[in-house]
Every structure is written in structure tokens, then in C-alpha cells.
Amino acid sequence: MNKLFLALDFPTWAEAEQFLRKHELEKIPVKVGMELYYREGPMIIEKLKEMDCPIFLDLKLYDIPTTVYRAMKNIARLGVDFVNVHALGGGEMIARAKEGLSSGGMDTKLLAVTLLTSMDEERMTRELNMKGSLAENVVHLACLAQKNGADGVVCSVHEAEQIKKACGESFLTVTPGIRSEKSATHDQKRIATPAIAKEKGADILVVGRTITEAENPKQMYETMIKEWEL
Numbered sequence: 001m002n003k004l005f006l007a008l009d010f011p012t013w014a015e016a017e018q019f020l021r022k023h024e025l026e027k028i029p030v031k032v033g034m035e036l037y038y039r040e041g042p043m044i045i046e047k048l049k050e051m052d053c054p055i056f057l058d059l060k061l062y063d064i065p066t067t068v069y070r071a072m073k074n075i076a077r078l079g080v081d082f083v084n085v086h087a088l089g090g091g092e093m094i095a096r097a098k099e100g101l102s103s104g105g106m107d108t109k110l111l112a113v114t115l116l117t118s119m120d121e122e123r124m125t126r127e128l129n130m131k132g133s134l135a136e137n138v139v140h141l142a143c144l145a146q147k148n149g150a151d152g153v154v155c156s157v158h159e160a161e162q163i164k165k166a167c168g169e170s171f172l173t174v175t176p177g178i179r180s181e182k183s184a185t186h187d188q189k190r191i192a193t194p195a196i197a198k199e200k201g202a203d204i205l206v207v208g209r210t211i212t213e214a215e216n217p218k219q220m221y222e223t224m225i226k227e228w229e230l
């Protein structure tokens with residue numbers, strides 16, 4: 001799979017829709033996160049399906065296994081392409097998420113967030129008191145996710161190669177923190193360009209502000225796709 005999902009980080013559907021239409025980006029794969037989903041609810045998924053957009057619903061569930069199972073049963077009905085949990089919720093939570101999702105019979109793929117791309121090794125050690133290197137922890141969480149039924153993980157480009165080695169080629173690596181050579185890093189710490197993502201074997205790119213805040217979003221989108229597909 002070789003896809004770029006645009007992070008639709010807008011406060012309302014009206015703003016997201018206006019952006020997509022203004023820049024002729026209808027029908028592209030999109031990621032809906034907490035900001036938009038908590039405002040608009042499931043309606044947003046219907047609207048994007050009407051536009052024929054592949055959808056990654058990025059809600060990052062993290063709760064006790066039963067609660068996640070029940071929430072996933074509801075999410076399963078939406079028929080999105082991807083949904084995710086935090087791998088740090090543990091194996092049982094991931095397995096119950098998969099169970100809840102499977103009840104929908106819609107072939108939604110389950111991803112597990114390893115360590116957020118806004119986290120670096122220094123803060124992981126100092127603030128979270130986690131031992132080992134960041135890459136070791138990410139690969140460990142990827143293996144845990146795989147063992148418990150996840151179809152792939154959200155990680156940074158920099159761990160994609162090691163995850164593929166540990167979990168196999170078909171285990172998906174979905175990578176946010178994508179930036180062009182010149183764009184601002186914002187709050188992201190583990191960043192990479194689409195060209196590096198390709199080199200490292202990442203399957204799916206997630207790009208938000210580099211495109212949505214660009215002077216010419218359509219041109220930036222096309223440039224990133226080109227760099228990714230070359």
C-alpha cells in the first residue's frame with residue numbers, strides 16, 4: 001500500500017469541506033482526528049464517504065478492555081478503512097479492540113499507536129521513565145500489537161524498517177510527522193520527508209499542516225505524492 005492520508009485537522013466540517021473543495025482535493029484519502037470527530041460526530045464519516053474518500057478515523061482509544069471493545073463495536077458500524085488504539089493500553093485491550101471491530105464485518109483495519117511522533121527519546125526517558133531506546137520501545141509495542149491482532153502501527157518513519165524486520169512486510173507502518181525539506185516542524189519531534197519515508201519502507205504517510213498551511217496546498221500535496229511515489 002502506498003498512500004498519503006491528509007490530516008483534516010479543522011474545527012468544523014464546514015471548514016474541512018471548504019478546504020477540500022477549494023483546493024480540488026475531494027476523493028483523496030483523509031484522516032479524521034479528535035478535533036473534527038468530537039465536534040461533528042459520525043455525520044462527518046457519512047459526508048466523507050459521499051465524497052468517496054478513504055478514511056482513517058484517528059481516535060486513539062485508550063481505556064479498559066471492555067470499554068474499548070464496546071466503543072469499537074460502535075465504530076465498526078461506520079465502515080471506515082482504519083481506526084486506532086494506543087498500544088500502551090496493553091495486549092488485552094488491543095485484542096478486545098480487534099474483537100469489537102470484527103463484529104462489524106466491514107474490514108476496518110486496526111492500527112496501534114506506538115509512541116507519539118511528538119515524543120523524543122530524552123522525554124520518553126525523563127518524563128515517562130521508560131527504559132531502553134525509543135526505537136526498542138516502539139518495536140516492542142509493534143510486536144505486542146501484532147500478537148494481539150492489530151493490522152499495523154502508527155510510528156515514525158525512523159522505526160519503520162525495524163518494525164518490518166520484526167513483524168514482517170505485511171504489517172502496516174503508518175507514519176505521521178511528515179515534513180517537506182523547508183516546512184516548520186511544529187510540535188513534532190520524529191519527522192521525515194516523503195523521500196526518506198519511501199527509502200525506509202513506510203506504507204502510509206499522514207500529512208497535516210505541511211499541506212493545510214501551505215501557500216498552495218494542492219501543489220504541496222502533489223509535490224509530496226510525487227516525492228513519495230518516485
Ligand SMILES: O=c1ccn([C@@H]2O[C@H](COP(=O)(O)O)[C@@H](O)[C@H]2O)c(=O)[nH]1
Pocket residue numbers: 007009033058113115116117118154155176177178186188206207208209210
Ligand atoms: O504519533 C502520532 C499519531 C498521530 N498523529 C496525528 O497525525 C497528524 C499529523 O499532523 P501534522 O500537522 O502533519 O503534524 C495529526 O492529526 C496528529 O494528531 C501524529 O502526529 N503522531
